[in-house]
Amino acid sequence: IAEEHPLAHDLSLTVICPRDPKDLPLKASAVKVVQEFNKPRMPQFWVQMQLPRHVKQGGLVSLCNLAPIWVKRHIVCIHDLHTYVMPESYGRGFRLAHKVILPRLGRRAHTITTISEHSRDHLLQYRVAPAGIFATKRMAHITLTLAQRLIETIINEDIKSKLELN
Numbered sequence: 765i766a767e768e769h770p771l772a773h774d775l776s777l778t779v780i781c782p783r784d785p786k787d788l789p790l791k792a793s794a795v796k797v798v799q800e801f802n803k804p805r806m807p808q809f810w811v812q813m814q815l816p817r818h819v820k821q822g823g824l825v826s827l828c829n830l831a832p833i834w835v836k837r838h839i840v841c842i843h844d845l846h847t848y849v850m851p852e853s854y855g856r857g858f859r860l861a862h863k864v865i866l867p868r869l870g871r872r873a874h875t876i877t878t879i880s881e882h883s884r885d886h887l888l889q890y891r892v893a894p895a896g897i898f899a900t901k902r903m904a905h906i907t908l909t910l911a912q913r914l915i916e917t918i919i920n921e922d923i924k925s926k927l928e929l930n
Contacts, residue, residue: 776794776822777792777793777794778793778794778795778796779793779794779795779796780796780798780815780818780819781795781796781797781798782797782798782799782800782807782810782814783797783799783800784797796818798810798814798815798818800814801814808830808861808865811828811830811831811832812832812833812834812865815832816832816834816835819832819835822837823835823837823838823839823874824837824838824839825838825839826838826839826840826841827841828841829841829842829843829844830861830862830865830866830869831869831873833865833868833869833872834872835873836872836873836874837874838872838873838874838875839873839874839875839876839877840869840873840875840876840877841876841877841878841879842866842869842870842876842877842878842883842887842892842893843878843879843883844878844879844883844886845862845866845883845886845887845890845892847859847862847863848862848863848886848890848892849886866892867891867892869892869893870887870891870892870893870894871893871894876893876894876896876897877897878897884897
């Protein structure tokens with residue numbers, strides 16, 4: 765956005781996070797801090813229950829593997845399925861959260877992206893997400909491409925709803 769890339773024209777982003785991102789040099793994006801409950805500290809509670817309340821019009825781009833399942837205008841990056849492929853490396857609660865949340869994200873999110881062809885193959889093999897997953901290794905490219913797709917989706921849905929009203 766700050767570099768005025770054509771894909772970011774008229775794009776407005778707000779970074780919603782549980783803590784102040786002091787070390788993150790955000791010049792062109794607003795920051796909204798939504799404090800997570802800290803006793804007990806449960807990051808997935810913040811993601812599933814607190815974050816969705818602050819997603820207003822537009823949509824959500826989640827680049828952090830797990831994301832709110834209640835947001836439909838949503839682009840999600842599921843990095844990998846290590847909890848499926850190497851379950852012994854994770855605690856029971858962590859595995860359970862991934863096994864419950866990831867397939868729901870795969871069905872509900874508007875677009876699923878991942879970081880490699882290998883991860884895409886796992887998402888399909890374990891039926892976490894449908895075909896049509898976008899795979900790339902360049903996160904900056906993901907962010908711009910997904911933001912453009914989200915904007916196009918919002919515009920198309922707005923046009924469709926207006927056509928249905930007439």
